[in-house]
Amino acid sequence: MIGPTASLSHLHRADGSASYKCPATGYNILGAVNAPVELPGRRDALKPEEATVEVFVKPGTTTAGVGERYVEGLLRSVLGKVVLGREKGFPRRGVVLTLAIVGGENIERGDSYLTVFPALLHAGLLSMISASVPLSMTFSATLLGVTKSGDIVRDPSPAAAKAAVSLHVFAISSKNHLLLNESEGRFDFDTWELARQNAVTICQGSSKGSDGDVNMEEEKNASGNGFIRETVEDQIYSDYVYKLDSI
């Protein structure tokens, strides 16, 4: 299976930006973060001691509709919990995240929006990291589809997702906690538990069962959290190449 690709900090005028491409589902997301900025109007009056996280999702070809509003709400609640909104310079300010779906199949009205959700989460997290927004943890997400025969498929294509009985999105934090669970369709608890175990393996990499050190390292990088780490490390090493040369 071909892994996802991502790059950081390529938009010049945004404080942080990232692009994320998932070959399995075909989605290509471009994210930009500006933080901390002054929000127009005091929409933060309820929580003056914290930063407000605003998320905008723009589909490639149409205007944003109900589906976009729905994922915006989900993204806001996940990222709002991960962002440390009380750090210096952040209270009463806004963290504005814009995610544009620049590639992949169009999501028609009525289609499930969960197919694009993991890609949006990854692009959002990487943009936040790139803008140096203080975060309490990192996470990675995965989409799992359950077929009619009961098989669990990782990252199903939009067509396969349409045919699936149920769809599950899980986000697992870098500390191995379940951060988010969104499910759609008909399923029982055993199926869900099986899907959750699958998601933990995908996001965290299997910590048991492998014997060689090298092998373990490779498996770690193939996992979701390992991928996030590798992308960020690569960018930092290339940004600070002058510093590393002198060491």
Added chain:
Amino acid sequence: MTTPLVLLPSDEVPRDYLPANNSNPLRLGPGLRILSQPSSKSADSKHVLTATQAGLLTTDAKKNTVSLLSFPNRRYIPTVNDFVIAQIHHSSADFFHCMVSPHTAHALLGQLSFEGASKKTRPMLKQGELVYARVLSVGVGAGAEVELTCVSPSTGKAEGGMGPLAGGMVFDVSTGMAARLIRANNPSAEIDEIEGLVILAELDKKLDPFGGFELAVGRNGKVWVNCSDSEENTVKATVAIGRCLQETDQKNLHPHDQKKLVSKVLREMKLT
């Protein structure tokens, strides 16, 4: 020096990376926080240092500090004692309202916080003019105002070139580049650290016959450049310096390429 270490949010700082200096307390730079983990076995809790941003861990054994070097393109967050280049937005009875970074509230600069300023001799700055100032306070609590000053509060003198910036031109660079320029030209650093920047030395050498140049670097990602030669050359040299700095920043050039860039830009500007 151990191998360079990149931390991600929630990663712990390994103990063997901390500077082994027990004479003064350890100081934490931006991007790090201390958390206490209550342990179930004993009553006292364990303290761990964790990262809140992604970055390269750097330590200073002499000052006993540990900090994270984060992404250079990030937004500037005002910190006390930083030098910034601010632009006057408008003026009120007691303050100049200045812009330090885009999309943030205005910073306040007292009408009398200039060297030797009194009610009669204060500088009359107009909208759009520039000052080189220091962050005096960032206030307490949420949404507090940032205050700037152009004099050192202890001596009453404009130290380090603070005050209105007349003439010249401002170029935008990343905040990481601004910090790097300041570190590279810090006269108090014992070791001759150049941070991989040879561009200013090279420009200085090449532009010396044209009367040299003045440079002010603000931590908010702004560089002010001024040259003092005949009118035509002034404009050319100013633009050349700005282009060199911006290109070095955007392309993250190696010292060798920086020298090439300077020759190329000066040749294009017919300044050789």
